[in-house]
Amino acid sequence: MRQIDAWVLTIGDELLRGEIVDSNKSFFSERLLRLDIETTRHVTVADDPEPISEQLRAATSDGARIVLISGGLGPTRDDITTEVVARTFSLPLERDQATVDRMRSYFASVGREMSENNAKQADFPKGAEILANPLGTAPGFMLRIEDCLIFCTPGVPRELYRMVDQEILPRIAEERAANGAAARPVRAQLLRTFGLGESTLDQELSDIAQGDPNLTLGFRTQFPDNLVRVVARGDVPAEAESKLRHAVDAIRDRLGATLIAESDQTLEATVGELLLQHELRIAVAESCTGGLLSHLLTENPGSSKYLLESIVCYSNASKMRELGVSAEVLRKDGAVSEQVALQLATAMRSRTGADLGIAVTGIAGPDSDEHDTPIGTLWIALATSTGTRARQYQLTRDRGRNKRLAAQIALEWIRRTVIGLELPDETFPRLRSAAFDPAKPSSSHPARSEQRT
Amino acid sequence: MRQIDAWVLTIGDELLRGEIVDSNKSFFSERLLRLDIETTRHVTVADDPEPISEQLRAATSDGARIVLISGGLGPTRDDITTEVVARTFSLPLERDQATVDRMRSYFASVGREMSENNAKQADFPKGAEILANPLGTAPGFMLRIEDCLIFCTPGVPRELYRMVDQEILPRIAEERAANGAAARPVRAQLLRTFGLGESTLDQELSDIAQGDPNLTLGFRTQFPDNLVRVVARGDVPAEAESKLRHAVDAIRDRLGATLIAESDQTLEATVGELLLQHELRIAVAESCTGGLLSHLLTENPGSSKYLLESIVCYSNASKMRELGVSAEVLRKDGAVSEQVALQLATAMRSRTGADLGIAVTGIAGPDSDEHDTPIGTLWIALATSTGTRARQYQLTRDRGRNKRLAAQIALEWIRRTVIGLELPDETFPRLRSAAFDPAKPSSSHPARSEQRT
Numbered sequence: 036m037r038q039i040d041a042w043v044l045t046i047g048d049e050l051l052r053g054e055i056v057d058s059n060k061s062f063f064s065e066r067l068l069r070l071d072i073e074t075t076r077h078v079t080v081a082d083d084p085e086p087i088s089e090q091l092r093a094a095t096s097d098g099a100r101i102v103l104i105s106g107g108l109g110p111t112r113d114d115i116t117t118e119v120v121a122r123t124f125s126l127p128l129e130r131d132q133a134t135v136d137r138m139r140s141y142f143a144s145v146g147r148e149m150s151e152n153n154a155k156q157a158d159f160p161k162g163a164e165i166l167a168n169p170l171g172t173a174p175g176f177m178l179r180i181e182d183c184l185i186f187c188t189p190g191v192p193r194e195l196y197r198m199v200d201q202e203i204l205p206r207i208a209e210e211r212a213a214n215g216a217a218a219r220p221v222r223a224q225l226l227r228t229f230g231l232g233e234s235t236l237d238q239e240l241s242d243i244a245q246g247d248p249n250l251t252l253g254f255r256t257q258f259p260d261n262l263v264r265v266v267a268r269g270d271v272p273a274e275a276e277s278k279l280r281h282a283v284d285a286i287r288d289r290l291g292a293t294l295i296a297e298s299d300q301t302l303e304a305t306v307g308e309l310l311l312q313h314e315l316r317i318a319v320a321e322s323c324t325g326g327l328l329s330h331l332l333t334e335n336p337g338s339s340k341y342l343l344e345s346i347v348c349y350s351n352a353s354k355m356r357e358l359g360v361s362a363e364v365l366r367k368d369g370a371v372s373e374q375v376a377l378q379l380a381t382a383m384r385s386r387t388g389a390d391l392g393i394a395v396t397g398i399a400g401p402d403s404d405e406h407d408t409p410i411g412t413l414w415i416a417l418a419t420s421t422g423t424r425a426r427q428y429q430l431t432r433d434r435g436r437n438k439r440l441a442a443q444i445a446l447e448w449i450r451r452t453v454i455g456l457e458l459p460d461e462t463f464p465r466l467r468s469a470a471f472d473p474a475k476p477s478s479s480h481p482a483r484s485e486q487r488t
Numbered sequence: 489m490r491q492i493d494a495w496v497l498t499i500g501d502e503l504l505r506g507e508i509v510d511s512n513k514s515f516f517s518e519r520l521l522r523l524d525i526e527t528t529r530h531v532t533v534a535d536d537p538e539p540i541s542e543q544l545r546a547a548t549s550d551g552a553r554i555v556l557i558s559g560g561l562g563p564t565r566d567d568i569t570t571e572v573v574a575r576t577f578s579l580p581l582e583r584d585q586a587t588v589d590r591m592r593s594y595f596a597s598v599g600r601e602m603s604e605n606n607a608k609q610a611d612f613p614k615g616a617e618i619l620a621n622p623l624g625t626a627p628g629f630m631l632r633i634e635d636c637l638i639f640c641t642p643g644v645p646r647e648l649y650r651m652v653d654q655e656i657l658p659r660i661a662e663e664r665a666a667n668g669a670a671a672r673p674v675r676a677q678l679l680r681t682f683g684l685g686e687s688t689l690d691q692e693l694s695d696i697a698q699g700d701p702n703l704t705l706g707f708r709t710q711f712p713d714n715l716v717r718v719v720a721r722g723d724v725p726a727e728a729e730s731k732l733r734h735a736v737d738a739i740r741d742r743l744g745a746t747l748i749a750e751s752d753q754t755l756e757a758t759v760g761e762l763l764l765q766h767e768l769r770i771a772v773a774e775s776c777t778g779g780l781l782s783h784l785l786t787e788n789p790g791s792s793k794y795l796l797e798s799i800v801c802y803s804n805a806s807k808m809r810e811l812g813v814s815a816e817v818l819r820k821d822g823a824v825s826e827q828v829a830l831q832l833a834t835a836m837r838s839r840t841g842a843d844l845g846i847a848v849t850g851i852a853g854p855d856s857d858e859h860d861t862p863i864g865t866l867w868i869a870l871a872t873s874t875g876t877r878a879r880q881y882q883l884t885r886d887r888g889r890n891k892r893l894a895a896q897i898a899l900e901w902i903r904r905t906v907i908g909l910e911l912p913d914e915t916f917p918r919l920r921s922a923a924f925d926p927a928k929p930s931s932s933h934p935a936r937s938e939q940r941t
Contacts, residue, residue, distance in 0.1 A: 049706050051527045052676075053518030054717055058509045060532070065506030074504045076539070079513075079530035086529070223505075253502050264507055319800070325786025326779035329800045333778025336854050336887060338802070344810070345800035347772070347782045353797035353840070387806070401789050434789060 039211065041067050041101040042076045042094040046087060046116055047190060050079045050106075059105045059195050066199055070208055071221045072101065082113045088123045095183050101207060102183060103199075106190030108173040110152040116187055117176075121160035124180055128158040131165060134174055141172065166202040170194045177206060184210060219268055220275040224283060226263040227296040229447055230459070233261050243285050249275075250282055258436060259443045262299060292456050295447070302446045307335035309453045317449070318389035319345035320358055320379040322370065323397035323413070328442040343387045348379070358382040369406035371396050373414055376425045380416035384423075391452070392418035395445050397430070399437040413441050417448055426458065492664065494520050494554040495529045495547040499540060499569055500643060503532045503559075512558045512648050519652055523661055524674045525554065535566045541576045548636050554660060555636060556652075559643030561626040563605040569640055570629075574613035577633055581611040584618060587627055594625065619655040623647045630659060637663060672721055673728040677736060679716040680749040682900055683912070686714050696738050702728075703735055711889060712896045715752060745909050748900070755899045760788035762906045770902070771842035772798035773811055773832040775823065776850035776866070781895040796840045801832070811835040822859035824849050826867055829878045833869035837876075844905070845871035848898050850883070852890040866894050870901055879911065 043060045050057050057079060064074040076094070080086035087107075094102045107116030121128050134157035142149040156173045159165060166175035168189060175188040175198050186203050188195050228236060233254050240263070244250040253264040265282045269275035287294055296305055310317060319342070321328050329345035332338055346357050351370055354360040359382050364374045376394050384392025397413035398404060411430035416423055428444060430437045448458045496513045503510050510532060517527040529547070533539035540560075547555045560569030574581050587610035595602040609626045612618060619628035619639070624647040631638045639656050641648050681689060686707050693716070697703040706717040718735045722728035740747055748755055763770060772795070774781050782798035785791055799810050804823055807813040812835050817827045829847050837845025850866035851857060864883035869876055881897060883890045901911045 049708060049717070050514070051517055051530060052521055052706075052717075052719075053514035053516065053527070054706060054715075055708055056509060056511045056514045057530075061503070061506035061509045063506065064504055068505055074506070075534060077504060077510075077530075077532035081528060225507075253505075253507060255502060255508055262507075264502070264505075266505075321779075324783075325791070325795070326774075326782025326798055326800070327786075329779025329802075330777075330783045330891075333780075333800075333802065333891075334888065338778065342778070342800070342802045344802060344806035345779055345798075347779070347786075347795070347798035347800070349782075349786065349792055349795045349797060356839075357797070386809075435787065438783075438786075 039072045039100045040075045042099040044090050044104045045079045046106040048081050063103050084119045087119045091123045102185045104187045108189050126160040131157050220272040221268050222275040222279040223266045225299040228293050229260050229295050230293045259440045303331040306446050306450050310341035315390040316343050317391045318343045318383045318387040320383040320394040321347050323399045324395045324438050324442045343389050371408045373425045376414035376416035377423050380418040381423045384418040399434045492525045492553045493528045495552040497543050497557045498532045499559040501534050516556050537572045540572045544576045555638045557640045561642050579613040584610050673725040674721050675728040675732040676719045678752040681746050682713050682748050683746045712893045756784040759899050759903050763794035768843040770844045771796045771836045771840040773836040773847040774800050776852045777848045777891050777895045796842050824861045826878045829867035829869035830876050833871040834876045837871040853887045
């Protein structure tokens with residue numbers, strides 16, 4: 036019995052010109068892994084018959100059992116995939132009348148004539164099995180060449196994604212069951228962490244997979260989080276599952292609250308769930324994040340149950356008028372200060388009657404304010420029924436990432452408060468400080484303050 | 489004289505598992521195009537010597553003049569690129585003392601010991617030219633194999649990006665100048681459009697490049713915008729430039745205001761520039777967009793000069809308390825209504841003294857409100873010195889994309905108002921309605937209203 040290997044071939048000049056980041060390949064490979072199938076090659080070639088044909092021959096002669104081809108099924112002259120596949124394997128093209136009829140009725144429904152170009156999309160190599168595409172005009176198809184299944188799919192991501200899930204994965208699973216091909220059971224799980232840099236994370240967890248060739252930990256950054264991928268293999272599914280479970284248990288013990296989800300669920304989704312569960316309502320005052328924190332909080336369906344109001348008090352006038360910050364404090368301490376953060380959070384909570392009031396004020400950059408507050412200075416305050424507290428961080432990124440990181444620290448403070456944990460002072464500024472510049476160590480001056488209200 | 493072709497080879501199991509979307513390839517190819525160099529192959533292989541070596545041999549024997557390898561330069565056991573490159577071309581490895589010293593002083597500066605694993609990163613194939621990596625520990629290198637330049641670079645995107653721009657492109661330009669290799673001049677420009685679907689856009693512009701093999705138009709969606717890429721070739725640079733300029737002129741004439749930037753500059757950046765230029769100040773009332781519109785407006789440095797304040801009035805209580813919406817109107821018309829949009833925009837402008845007040849209220853989905861307002865219903869109102877007007881749209885996407893599209897329509901209304909153009913009623917709901925489902929045509933019920941204040 037052989038391991039099932041897969042190749043993914045994407046076709047398109049626009050991919051080779053760098054105009055599009057090709058996410059179809061990673062999508063398909065990730066899905067295949069759920070069926071214990073590993074991808075061994077990703078290749079992209081131009082809309083040109085020669086390299087397409089060459090890669091098809093290379094894949095089949097290399098022993099790939101699955102080849103996914105994405106792109107080149109459209110109605111234009113550039114779309115040559117079907118023709119090239121047929122020619123490579125010396126198969127005639129045959130027009131499928133059901134597909135022609137379906138397209139004709141679609142075009143009629145939108146009041147357009149179907150062109151001969153479109154009719155071309157109903158041609159398939161003899162022996163192909165047609166794969167439905169409910170989201171577009173171009174159906175895909177599957178062709179069996181010896182013991183290799185070749186899948187031709189559209190390049191439009193949402194059409195491809197649906198076709199893979201609805202049409203392709205079931206066929207692969209069936210094929211595998213039918214001929215008992217030896218896929219070695221693989222189980223994988225993503226874990227989302229926030230607050231430790233990628234290399235620190237790697238170091239913290241390094242011994243967990245050490246010496247076990249059937250267990251690997253992978254790390255990647257999805258700013259501002261770091262994801263850990265645990266991949267476990269076994270001779271039987273139960274072995275892979277148990278290995279995975281043990282590894283995840285060990286990582287959970289090691290990381291504690293730094294582990295923010297045992298999946299790739301975002302922090303904003305987790306915070307939304309927690310607020311709904313605990314029936315807590317929140318109000319937000321944002322300055323430097325400019326609406327981003329509220330935007331993240333409202334990405335979840337049902338967020339109107341927990342978000343009462345946000346004020347993006349971007350100007351000093353707004354801070355004074357809306358939230359009662361005193362002109363005196365603004366003049367003396369500046370808008371980015373402990374006092375202002377405390378006043379904003381407290382006022383936001385009391386004016387809305389929310390359970391939690393959170394405020395974010397800082398200098399996202401690239402310019403400072405009239406007090407020459409250092410770029411990256413961030414004050415966050417959280418008002419609860421027991422009082423208002425403020426914390427300071429020093430961020431070191433560019434404007435866009437400082438905004439994102441500030442919003443994430445605020446979300447994390449909410450999460451920890453709801454589940455009864457403290458927010459650490461020092462961890463967050465260390466987030467993947469990647470600068471290799473001995474002259475410029477990343478600064479970190481955490482501070483903390485408290486105000487009883 | 490030969491055309492210069494490039495191959496890009498990325499290495500990493502995590503890429504083949506689909507854990508990362510590989511953006512390094514598109515970055516490098518896009519940069520090469522600026523030097524008139526076209527990429528002919530993108531390949532990804534595992535951290536495994538055999539396929540790496542095989543692809544290196546294939547690239548050089550295929551006549552590639554440039555090979556970029558990304559990944560596998562790290563300190564761990566998996567990082568085998570340098571070793572495999574050396575072995576493939578029968579070159580010994582030599583340790584570079586300057587690199588060792590530099591790494592040692594870096595580790596000393598952060599209080600850590602340098603491990604033997606790290607020292608491995610100072611090994612290079614004999615004859616290699618070292619490429620500085622100011623953002624990480626792993627330097628890159630360039631190797632010349634006959635008339636092919638092989639560049640080995642780290643896989644971390646920001647390290648790669650910098651190395652490409654600072655170290656690699658200058659060497660390629662120099663090499664090309666030195667041996668007069670025949671790169672056929674290529675000039676390309678991106679254009680950003682909003683309001684027409686991709687296929688409509690294609691149809692509108694189809695004749696512009698027709699019959700000219702040296703001019704191509706490419707289309708891609710960057711939701712909610714569509715980008716047009718114009719690529720012109722010529723025998724001399726002036727010819728390519730003039731062809732490009734004429735094509736862009738023709739597209740500008742054809743598209744009118746639908747063309748929102750003659751580059752890939754975002755709409756929020758354009759709106760920010762316009763508000764600064766015209767010294768206009770804005771205030772925002774958001775409901776369904778939940779802070780996204782304000783977030784986009786504050787992505788630009790200097791946005792505190794034009795954004796005075798936003799209120800995310802997510803609850804009815806907030807709409808009444810903050811912006812004086814009447815309980816009567818909320819009960820009768822619901823929060824997603826013309827009257828509420830008009831009241832929000834007008835109140836937002838007058839309370840802040842802004843030049844422009846904009847309000848967005850709608851049902852992003854997936855749930856409706858207590859008035860059973862159809863999901864996707866959107867009311868936007870804009871208050872200026874001459875009065876307040878409201879417009880209705882019917883969006884048809886999921887929650888996240890409905891939020892994004894609503895924010896974009898608001899931004900576009902601001903842009904058009906500042907430059908003295910009307911916002912069309914009907915165009916936007918047509919944005920790339922991709923559903924191929926005759927039973928479910930995308931609905932579009934634009935409406936318009938006006939209120940003098």
